[in-house]
Amino acid sequence: MSVDNVASAKANSDVEQPFAALGLKLDEYERIKEILGRRPTSSELAMYSVMWSEHCSYKSSKVHLRQFGDKVPANDSMLVGIGENAGVVDIGDGWAVTFKVESHNHPSYVEPYQGAATGIGGIVRDIISMGARPVAVMDPLRFGAPEHPDTRRVVNGIVAGIGGYGNCLGLPNIGGEIVFDPSYQGNPLVNALCVGTMKHEDIHLAKASGVGNSVILYGARTGGDGIGGVSVLASETFDADGPAKRPSVQVGDPFMEKLLIECTLEVLHAGLVEGIQDLGGAGISCATSELASNGEGGMHVWLDRVLLRDSTLSPEEILMSESQERMCAVVEPSKVDAFLDVCKKWDIEAVVIGEVNASGRLTVDWHGEQIVDVPPRSVAHDGPVYERPYARPDWMDARQADAPTAERLARPNSAEAVRETLLRMVAAPNLAAKTWVTSQYDRYVRGNTVLAQPEDSGMIRVDEVTGRGIAVSTDCNARFAALDPYRGAQLAFAESYRNVATTGARPLAVTNCLNFGSPEDPSVMWQFEQAVTGLADACLDMGTPVTGGNVSFYNQTGDVAIHPTPVIGVLGVIDDVNKRTGMEWKTAGESIFVLGVTRDELAGSEWAHEIHGHLGGMPPVLDLAVEKNLAEVLLEASKTDLITAAHDVADGGLAQAFVEMAIRADRGATINLPEDQDSFVFLWSESASRAVVVAPHHHDQALVALCSRYGIAVTHVGSVDDTTELHFRGVYGGEVSATIDELRAASEAVLPKLFG
Template sequence: MTVHNDTVDNAKATPEQEQPYRELGLKDDEYQRIVDILGRRPTDAELTVYSVMWSEHCSYKSSKVHLRYFGETMTEEMGAKLLAGIGENAGVVDIGGGDAVTFRVESHNHPSYVEPYQGAATGVGGIVRDIMAMGARPIAVMDQLRFGPADAPDTKRVLPGVVAGIGGYGNCLGLPNIGGETVFDETYAGNPLVNALCVGTLKVEDLKLAFASGTGNKVILFGSRTGLDGIGGVSVLASETFEEGAERKLPAVQVGDPFAEKVLIECCLELYHSGVVVGIQDLGGAGLACATSELAASGDGGMRVNLDAVPLRAENMTAAEILASESQERMCAVVEPANVDRFMEICAKWEVGAAVIGEVTGESDRLVIEHNGEVVVDAPPSTIADEAPVYERPFARPEWQDGVQEFGGVVKPATLAEAWLRMVASPALCSRDFITEQYDRYVGGNTVAAHYADSGVLRINEETRRGVAVSADASGRYTYLDPNMGARLALAEAYRNVAVTGARPVAVTNCLNFGSPENPDVMWQFREAVHGLADGAVELGIPVSGGNVSFYNQTGETPILPTPVVGVLGVIEDVADAIRHALPAGGEDVTLLLLGETFDEFGGSVWQEVSGAGLTGLPPRVDLANEARLAEFFAGNGEVLAAHDLSEGGLAQALFEMLLGSGKGAEIELSGVCDDAFTALFSESASRVLVAVTADRADTAVQRASEAGIPVAVLGSTNSSGEISVAGESISLVELAAAWSTTLPGLFDHAFAPNSPA
């Protein structure tokens, strides 16, 4: 078999010509390993395929040694309900009654800095296709966003484009955006984080996996045509740092078409229901190079592909360009020959382009790709998809870690009211309406809770009214101070947010955003966070179903705050029983209870940020057994009118958000919380929930909490005053709401161009 180099300038191609492997992100020893695998110099197409598939984003070559800890710690009991887990496109959980739910969160950080609108839009599109590839219907999205300081000039460039991209793509798909976070910190100024989460539903028997099986089965590429956009986008961008102040020639960011993806969703679902799909893989990072090599590597044979059959939208594309293109809205399926005609009929019905580009062969562990009559790739697919170098990067606890953990104490304000107003108006806690109003939260008619809610709640089965609750959380500030505890706190908050809706948490996903893995400080942070999250999941008895790693998030030599985003999925048997997070307008007066203990814990807190004290100290401690007790308390608890978890901003923020819009005030007594009123209001101790119950059920709720081993304090009752009275001071809800609602509009009012590319 003759293998030819497929160079842009064939006339100048000689065996002696040096190949630009360093420019493709490969190191000298990695290139030599490719030569050793092939037994010869790689073609340009092979070099491209290996470079994108061995990139940090696709191969996890710096994180694999630590990610194994998730599998090592997962017990058989924890994984009993997992239909698909780590290593698949998304985790899938059997939730009973024949229903399954899949969810995953992924990063699109670097593309969103280069081109905010398309970077964020295609991030949504990519995570939706991950869910589609499991055989599921996508039903909702969420987003986790991190930007530089809210008043920084570049934030005004990046944030509006990102928000418009998320809204523009998700709204066109008809998927409700049911929650998320927007965080501001100077470390994200040159490296924003755009993490997108998607949830999907399917019947257990409809599960699809990515593998090419059955000699003679056809490989069909369907969806949009392949173009020059996004070549190396995710795979290359995700392995680069942005040099501060330097101009860089970056690959084009992918361009998304949400209307094409909407049709592709419906087409895929009909293909699945018709039983014509053996294996399926979406085309995202590394494009066709990834789809073909991963399908072949996980199958029981080899694969032969002819790139001449790939529908193109650009002329004279080389094999390397076709394979590395990250054009959006594409899928790759393995189909039995007898079902090809039916497959094509369904695609034609939905006006989705489709082409047979290859077939599964009996050549075990061989991927052969032709272009223009020449073989341009002939390699073992497992070496491409599964055998990238695995690095045991040096890691060590930073010398500066002890210094940042030294806490100088809290600078208290003259009055509680002054602190409260400063807190609610801060970029950390102010209203996100200016952002979230660009998202459709209720399209589809199955959203039960989204606006201001601790968790998004969705109905997934109209007959049984079974539903799911989903939350994703992270604190880079906590994780910077103590990476292990920071990851545990992110898990605890997401778990608690789900639990307070009355849902039972059943699975975890994650997106681990860190700086350069070549920095021992960063690798220590990463390892500690992985262990904190894995050990925490074991303590809670719920599996980590999958995740994503995003390295090289830094500007120059300055890494971002380590940011492990943790998502938790919970199941609620009847969404009519879901507990709301806030009191309704015009309701009766209720009794307010605080569940959990409050300590003097201000390390990494919002008050520390607002008061200008710097980022020092230790974050709150969390005992996950307390989180499990809270989850048991809320599961099926019909006596709770409303419940709101306490996290950033502490009790003060939770009180404000629970009373907001209700027309109520409250008389609050803090003596049962702790001795110091400021600590009681603004401490960020974990495992705490603010609860509202009717007066006649207050004693029962207190008794149930006490019997469950949950500390409980009666805070007082609501009233019609419209003011919160506490520790001899009163503050108007109207005044708090005004301060809370005006911050972001004041900063970004002239920067937004909603629903159009920025």
């Protein structure tokens, strides 16, 4: 079999090459020729095409993402920042935590089960390549309309895939989100977050240093999976009639991944590794070029040494393969045998495929012929950068002007109508209990899960002696972002921040997964630019650095993009998980308070969406100083035992918050609606920076004093009682009651009925 090699590329410059089919534009192809001073070989073309794809190169987003680095707040907890596989944060006592969220949207639409499963596998390998032990995963998910016939296929596949892979790995799934909206019909979002913990001295970076060191590929064999998945799948819009291109989908093997975790942690702890990199999108092309580019700059690879599952694979395919469960390590020659012994112990195949050198080039041989000779930086880091045009779309004015006023959308205005709305909203798919999904995930494996769904954030004990722990939440109301992407991203961040603080953990760091439509559409690019700026500004204000993230573009069908969905993850630390604040009230006689101000803010709310299918107006106002003070109140009240429970107020407003607390506690309460406010607005407005807290009766004054110290509005609204009913008084002069059994039944029946 003849292979296109460097010599023939030099000799025959006029060969026609399929750069366009590989997703490269003509000017990008010309630039490759300029870099190399000749046409690329077919293997080089394969490498550049995958590495310069949107998914790997961030070519459309880079110019905007710089803000996360430029606007980085003073925060000494950040140990490793953006650019590595995942950021690392100091949580005290010598512990460090790494966390990251990534998208696996397109593969999960084509093949929901394997797409979602391999999404978990990929993010877990990111975490282990930093030297950390994965301790938990979370999945923010977005699906199309619940009643659409295709949604059932996608939901069932994705949920089963996440459960199947995560449960086999033995990682607890401690939270996430599930949101339904027609905008995701042809583009479901599967974002996967993983958290890992380690001691400071165990942090590892992806670089190939030390001339003469060996490059070892270990893990699963390389097969024909997902070839070009990155360049073709993740960087191109689906046609309206569904995925036309069906590249071979990657199939994951969680049992192999489990071995890979243990093997990798053992070689790292034994000090056998100089640099390490996981293989995800773009496979060997990505791992070798990034390792070489981050290190001293030279590497030689004998590609024919790669262990194959299918011996007929061509060198181009081997370079591009996205076979799962593979890792690449740089090891000193004297330690190679010890490394291979550890691999053998874990029943993992490993082979030395290359060597670090000082040539400044990445060279690849295939059975004695040189098929690649490139500067590694040009592949890995110096890809094209686009200043794509962006412009605020004309339709924004009309959308923002269409506010959900009482005249525009009929509101309930009697006690009877409020009760009817209450029962409808509890059974709205976006608010309904997610038990049907989360019960398919193992939430408590490893024995360190302190809080999991449906609590405000997931919480994991890190140190079993001191009780030090971390809390993580992910949030995004994409409807807010659709109404105003700048504020929408800030609101997503604020909600996530608040969710972490609500459980008693101090927010420390931010990660993100920015899901948008096509960057070639100036309207989408504007949404993206606004969201990134909003998030960066908010992080600067709140003093929480962005430690890393992921961008997923081309989430659109035909000309219709998804709602801009900047999913924001916030990580917090708690000194002792035993001091956490849960969401359920505990005993009769406790006082219930609302912290924060409720305004007439229904634009983008769940009520407007569920009852009226309406999206218009301006999202709730957000004052970050208030948000920060609210968090301080929640943290101090938790630390000083002033409160026994707290719950964030977001989707579905106060009504939903009260319902969730009552169901969780299986105990009733009486809520007296404020006389000076419209009952409907009080119950279903989604104003930002609010929480419900519960205090033992004798602490009421202390709590009020704490709130006034931070300038946070506090309203006593009722008390927990011994009944099994949630009772609202002063609802348009009447009363509304619902039994907890009735509310729970309505809430829990929704998802099983739709998808069970």
